[in-house]
Amino acid sequence: MPLSVTDRRPGRPLRVLVVEDSVFFRSQLRRLLQQDGDIQVVGEAGDGREAIVMASSLRPDLVTMDVEMPVLDGIAAVRAVMQVAPTPILMLSALTRHGADATFAALEAGAVDFLPKQALQGDGSAANARALRERIRALVEDRAHRVPIGPVAPTAHTEAYFAERSLLVIGASTGGPALVGDLLAECAAHLPCAVLVVMHMPAGFTGYFAERVARHCALPVVEARDGDVLVPGHVWIAPGGRQTLLRRGTHLELEIEDGAPQEMYRPSIDLTLASAAKRCARRTLAVIATGMGHDGTAGSRALHAAGGLVWAQDQASSVVFGMPGAVVNAGLAHEVVSATELGRRLRHGR
Template sequence: MAVKVLVVDDSSFFRRRVSEILEQDSNIQVIGFAVNGREAVDKARELRPDVITMDVEMPVLDGISAVKEIMAATPTPILMFSSLTRDGATATLDALDAGALDFLPKKFEDIARNNEDAIALLQNKVKEIGRRRLSRFTRPAPVTRTTPTSAPTRSTTTSSGIVQPDRSFSRTATAPASSSAGSSSSVSSMRASGKKYQLVAIGTSTGGPVALQTILTQLPANFPHPILLIQHMPAAFTPAFAARLNGLCKINVKEAQNGDRLVPGTAYLAPGGQQMLIEGRGGSRTLRVFEDDSPRITYKPSVDVTFASAAKTFAGDVLAVVLTGMGADGRDGARMLKQVGATIWAQDEKTSVVYGMPQAVANAGLASESLALNDVAARLTRETGCG
């Protein structure tokens, strides 16, 4: 059965272009159009599409407000189109918070290396999110954080070469609520393995921004290890996403920079369009962030690339988690980690927006646990001994 799509945009040219691209795929059917957010809300209720493509900036009612109303009245998977600007990034992240599942740049030439790849990516995203039942999705509840004025953080270096911050200041946050499967009782019954770690690495794609926010906002300020975050995201979006997470979390979150030293309780988000590696053995461990023009690597940043680097640098002292996302990025890197004794977890199918990346890891026999999204943070704190 074809995925039924409602296309929403105030530009007649863009509506026509999106429609033409989608209907090149026999498994997709465009069933209607809307020219503003108010009409989108009405058409969503009338037509009951499987997927809605939504512009951010529109007259009468903007895209973010339309997403909120649609999710309240007739919950529907929504794919946002946005500009690759700072304002566009902020608006898109707001739309994801409101309930949209994924996004693409509005300029198709920014989507992929060539027109054919861009067309396939749009079609595949629509089909993937259109196959999922919206009741399975998890959205984070509003989170607030207060950070008291304090002197710059002081730090010392441990014998392992990882910088240890001075945690004399405190942060407070409200953990997000979740409708995902899994419960705290099921997590509390799981015992920590007793294994020692030096690094946590998390890879994700479609559905990742919400998944990462759900997990990271639940971690305590005294989380004992650095965390590497590899999220498929355009370069214009990662600074805004890192800043947003840092404003919501008890731990520190930053966009990774070349030469950053790894600090416990800090999460480093790989910059869009670049690769993130770990350098150093025995002494200080630092990040190498660099432009990658290799045609052999599809994703920039790539979960496989960072996971492979973690395997080389930290061997088995890594806890890696593969979350929701299209494709299989992370499988090969997880295999390298597994070979040196690292621990691999995967998000379960029920709470994944797209069960592609975690499924690839699970089907390869690499994941020791399959976890509901809202259980991941509790398992991380228990496994690492900080909760």
Template sequence: MTIRVLVVDDSSFFRRRVSEILNQDPNIEVIGTANNGKEAVEKAAELRPSVITMDIEMPVLDGISAVKQIMQQTPTPILMFSSLTHDGASATLDALDAGALDFLPKKFEDIARDKEEATKVLQQKVREIGRRRVSGFRPSRVAATPSTASRIASERTTTSSLRQPDRSFSQRAPVTDTRNTGTSERPKASGKQYKLMAIGTSTGGPVALQKVLTQLPANFPHPILLIQHMPGAFTPAFAQRLDTLCKIKVKEAENGDLLKPGVAYLAPGGKQMLVEGRSGSQKLKIYEDDSPRVTYKPSVDITFASAAKSYGDAVLAIVLTGMGADGRDGARLLKQAGSKIWAQDEASCVVYGMPQAVASAGLSEKSIALADVAKHINTEIGCG
């Protein structure tokens, strides 16, 4: 099935460039373009594309506001293009909260090492999210705030979106497996003892992590490692946002951090995060990774493997939505050490790549709907 794409950007050069790249893929067809958010909303309703690529800063109506309206009126998978700045990161997180499924840096040289690889990444992202259908929206209990893009454009001084992210709308994947919808299963604790929890994710991960972590209690008894595929410019803003929303403490991990109960450590984008030490004195090692053989920086596999070595059988590891298979090899080492592995179920994933890789390898004990992951964690850990 051909994936029909609407390309939205106020730059005619960028619209043309994205269109040319996407049309090179025989499974993708650009069916229209728009030069501002208002036009994007209108064309989304008129053309009914499979995917929309969306800029953030545009005249007439910014990208975040356009995402909100589209998700309310004609829900469509949306891929955001963002600048790798603090404001760009904050705006992108706002867009994901509003219902966008994924994002890419606007500068193609920031996507990959060479033009050919960047082209493949863009095409793959569009193909992956184009396979998902999104429907409806859920009003948030958190009051909406002006989008970051609007604040940048108007240069007003308002409350930072890092303190009050806009969660007015949220995508919902269609249920495809009624056995794993999370509506009937009551979690039961296994009685196993833990010393660490580790969560790995990619596409769809920012929203998924926010949903899970905000439901954990302040007295969560173990350290938490978070590995999210994300550029280095984004992880400080994402950690700050989570820390504001959650009862637990969330921080971007730093080299030498001692692992403490009730603290979640987010792996810095563009670097690797390792656990070192044993017997209650574990600490983090953060390092630059220039190896061309390692695709993901941070890598779930690398962090999981180090946790297996340092914590043995005392880890609860969870693989959430994401493209690819990162986490499978690390999960295998954890399982061999006696730790537990869980995976998000297909129905609630934006992309079922990473959880599927773990489940298909026979490594995960449970496939859990995103809405129920925190409930299962709290029951299993004994703090729910």
């Protein structure tokens, strides 16, 4: 279901509903969010039930949602809010296994994005709070919405999108978990290429993400490990906090390295694509999907130059059109494809 696109008059502050059971955290969030003056916390809900009521009465531009709450937890609240008053929801989650679990459940339920709560604490919290505000602005201003892959009538398409490829790399960030989950659920069991998903996620989340999407995917899905040999019909999720590259041993295999701390993204889509450009460009198809920033553009350029194929997700179906937009603007996309069409092609499986 498309989200309501609120009519944000220029200069009107961005209206945020904070859902969080800790009074202390609520007040801190309010403080951090309102620091620049352009974001206004219009409501604070202490549990999921209040969140539903307040989201429907206040109609905020965005909701920040905690997971662990009394009465009704954040996931159920996301689902209900998306039904009653569809609003972009940013999950603030704990960086634990349970937190990861809950986060993905929330994303499946319709939340657009998540940020680990730990980002707001301790040293560097000022920078991270800035990043949080940035994220909120981007989510609202890109009129964030999530378009689930719609039902597709089986068509008689005969194009072979994947048959000539060894490797499909899907790069995504904000809005990515939900999209990738949907796409993998569409994948035909006979998909003739290996799939490598590179998504901006913290360590600890990716393994669980793999486990989660595996439940709905016809193909085996695992978190990538150093030395894994790429084989068709398998899906690898690049581990969070590290870099995933391709190397040639006896076979084409994955190389996982720690990466340098100054690297902005771990995993970096650019690095993975650049190594693909080097190892197997002609046999690689990269899909740059929803996400903030422009990770993937430099890698796409390398891949493009080396003969690889690049698709970008279209604006309408992207939660944030940053990354795909950058690829399109740089003239690197061979094709601009909607989420629904991507799903159709994967289901088609050739």
